Structures are given as structure tokens and as C-alpha cells.
Amino acid sequence: MQDKLSVMGGRVLLLVCAAAVGVMAGVLDAVFGRGILLCTQVRESRPLLMLLLPAGGALICFCYDRFGGDCRRGMGLVFETADARRDHVPTRLIPMAILSTWITHLFGGSVGREGVAVQISTSAAGLIMPRLPDARARRHLLTAAVAAGFAGLFRTPVGAIFFAMELFHVGMMEYAALLPAAAAAFIASAVSGALGLERGGVLLTCAVPELTLPTLGALVVLGIASGLAGRLFVFLLHGLKDRLGRLLPNAYLRIVLVGAFVAVFGLLTAGRYNGLSTGLSNAALAGESLYAWDWLVKLALTALCLAAGYQGGEVAPLFTIGASLGVVVGGFLGLPLPLCAALAYAAVFGAGTNTLVAPVLVGMELFGGQYFGCFFLVSLVAYACNGNHSIYPQRSLPDFWKDGAVCASGEDTH
Incomplete structure (x- = not known):
């Protein structure tokens, strides 16, 4: 007792x-x-x-x-x-x-x-x-x-x-x-x-697609694209941290040079990819067209900034990358663009963090539980395609980077 x-x-x-x-x-x-x-x-x-x-x-x-x-x-x-x-x-x-x-x-x-x-x-x-x-x-x-x-x-x-x-x-x-x-x-x-902090996301009004064979095929394609995008982000993030550390061992010089490049690039692109870049994700979730390369530029710039030593997180950029990618891929799939943006928004986050349940639930909380089947399928395929890679090197070290394991784990992702 x-x-x-x-x-x-x-x-x-x-x-x-x-x-x-x-x-x-x-x-x-x-x-x-x-x-x-x-x-x-x-x-x-x-x-x-x-x-x-x-x-x-x-x-x-x-x-x-x-x-x-x-x-x-x-x-x-x-x-x-x-x-x-x-x-x-x-x-x-x-x-x-x-x-x-x-x-x-x-x-x-x-x-x-x-x-x-x-x-x-x-x-x-x-x-x-x-x-x-x-x-x-x-x-x-x-x-x-x-x-x-x-x-x-x-x-x-x-x-x-x-x-x-x-x-x-x-x-x-x-x-x-x-x-x-x-x-x-x-x-x-x-x-x-x-205390006044608002939740992101929007409840979608798109009709829930019937899971016919063509729809299932489209969702699988979107999941594959999301998984590969998350995997690419992990590859660049860990790879750039190692390469920049070797090419520019002085931390001050490294962060100053990268900052100068990002600043000039930001001024030339009107700040489109700087900060959280919520304008990209908001436009994607509204079904507006974006440049086909928006997701890739955001992915590369975020990996570069984090690898150089700037402080912040990866999940919000993964959301933006996913939403931007979803609009581009969705244009070829015959599904509503806002829905594709929302699905990839969650799935790229799952692929980048090597999680499965979390992205499904985050997607449902932000965009509506009626799309559960779609979120589950796209996130499942993305999870399967990410190859057990994660932005957190302690959680799963990418096979392609095992020769740089000491460097990758010595200075963690922010």
C-alpha cells in the first residue's frame, strides 16, 4: 500500500x-x-x-x-x-x-x-x-x-x-x-x-477529395516530392555546416561573409526569402501562384544561414518550403492548390524531422480534421522517402554524412 x-x-x-x-x-x-x-x-x-x-x-x-x-x-x-x-x-x-x-x-x-x-x-x-x-x-x-x-x-x-x-x-x-x-x-x-500569440494556419474550405485511384496516385506523388525536399534540406544543412567549417574555420569570418551574401541577396529579392517568409506560405495556402523555384531558394538560404551560425529554428522554414513546393507540384496533380500546399506544409516538416504522427496532427489542427486521410497518406509517403534522416544529427545521422559525424554532432542544429 x-x-x-x-x-x-x-x-x-x-x-x-x-x-x-x-x-x-x-x-x-x-x-x-x-x-x-x-x-x-x-x-x-x-x-x-x-x-x-x-x-x-x-x-x-x-x-x-x-x-x-x-x-x-x-x-x-x-x-x-x-x-x-x-x-x-x-x-x-x-x-x-x-x-x-x-x-x-x-x-x-x-x-x-x-x-x-x-x-x-x-x-x-x-x-x-x-x-x-x-x-x-x-x-x-x-x-x-x-x-x-x-x-x-x-x-x-x-x-x-x-x-x-x-x-x-x-x-x-x-x-x-x-x-x-x-x-x-x-x-x-x-x-x-x-498573452496574444496567435495560431497560424487557416481552415481550408476545399472539398475533401474522394480517395479514388487517380487521387491516391496524386497524393503519393505529393508525398514523394515532400519527402525528397525534407531529405534535401537535411543534406544541405549538415553538409554546409561541415563544408563551411572546413573552408572558413574562423567563426566570425564565416558568419560575416554568409551574412553579407544573404543581405545583398535579400535586398535584390525584396526580402522575399528573409526571416520567416510567411508571405510565401500565406500565398500558397490562398492558392496563389508562386515561382517554381521559391521552395528551393528558401531551402538553400535557410540551410546556409543556420550552417553559418545564425540562430533560429528549422520547422517554420520547413513549413514554408512545403507550402511553396505543394503549390508547384499541385499544379500538375489536379487537386486544389490550397490543399496541396497544406499537405506538403505538414509532410515536409515530418520528412525534415523524421516524424510521422506529429505532422499529421499538426496539419489537422491548422487546416481541418476532415482531411485526415490525405494528411496521413502524404505524410506517410514523405516519411518513407526521407531515408531516416533528420535535422537533429543526434537522432539519426545521415548515411551520406557518416564520415563527418564528429563535426556534425559537435555543433548541433539550432
């Missing part, structure tokens, strides 16, 4: 801690997310700010060198904590990641935000984690923190729960972490929403 009470007490304690992490993550995500929107508005009203991107990159390098310690490794710290190689993610990561990402967005780096949201939420959980009684409970709280960070930023709690559950083990889920992850995710989403 005493053992049962002890177990029950441990579960209640974990739920209380997960709820606390959800509140902290919701507040931090609201501040962080609204700050990014403000930086974007300022940059779009003053495009010449992009000329300061090299100086911003040098400032980021200086801050991490002077104050960051091992925070430069970003998501690597989260995976080390999950593997019990460290007690918690350091708290100093919160200001370092937030401020450096704001700088990157203010001056036009082509990056996202999800990776930083996960880092700051797991760092906040580090204030509580050492107080938990055992390693298993700490791991479950870490999973809850990942779910809270994702849910607080994107306002998709169900997808966030399963993203967190899929993150640490390929093809496996630890269902014992489901309840604390759900508590943290729903609370974080509610808190960030109450």
Missing part, C-alpha cells in the same frame, strides 16, 4: 511540475514569438536593416563566445539531457537563444523559431528537473517541456505532444510520458494564446 501511494505521489508531482513548465513555456513563447513578429515588422518597414546582418552575426558570435559557454550546441544539450549525460539544460540558454534569434530576424536571417522555443522551454524545465526523484521522471518532464515549447509557439498542442514523444527515439514512443506532455502542451498553448 505504501509503495502504491509513493508511486501515485510521484505521478502527481510529475504532473504538477509539467503544469508549471507549461505555464513558463507559454509565457516565454509569447514573449519570444511576439518579439520575432516585432522584429519582422521593423525589418520589413526598413529593408536596409538587412545590411547590418553581418554585424549582427558577429555580435551573436561574440555573445556566445563571451557568455554562452556550451549553449552554442543548442538542441544538442536537450538530447544530452534526455540521455542522462547531463542533469538539465542550462538556464543561461534562455536569454542567449532569445536575443540571438531576435537579432537574426531583425536583420533578415532566413531562419525559423521552433528550435529556440524548444530550447528555452527545456531550459526553464531545468529549474525544476533536478528536484525530481529519479532519471525516468526527469526524462518525462523533459519530454513535457519539448511539447510545451512547441505548443506554446505554434498553438498546436496535440501535434506538439506527439512531436515530443517522437523526438528522442526513431519509430518509438514512451507512452508513460503522454500525460505530463499533454498537461504541459495544453497549458502552454492556452497561456501563450491568452
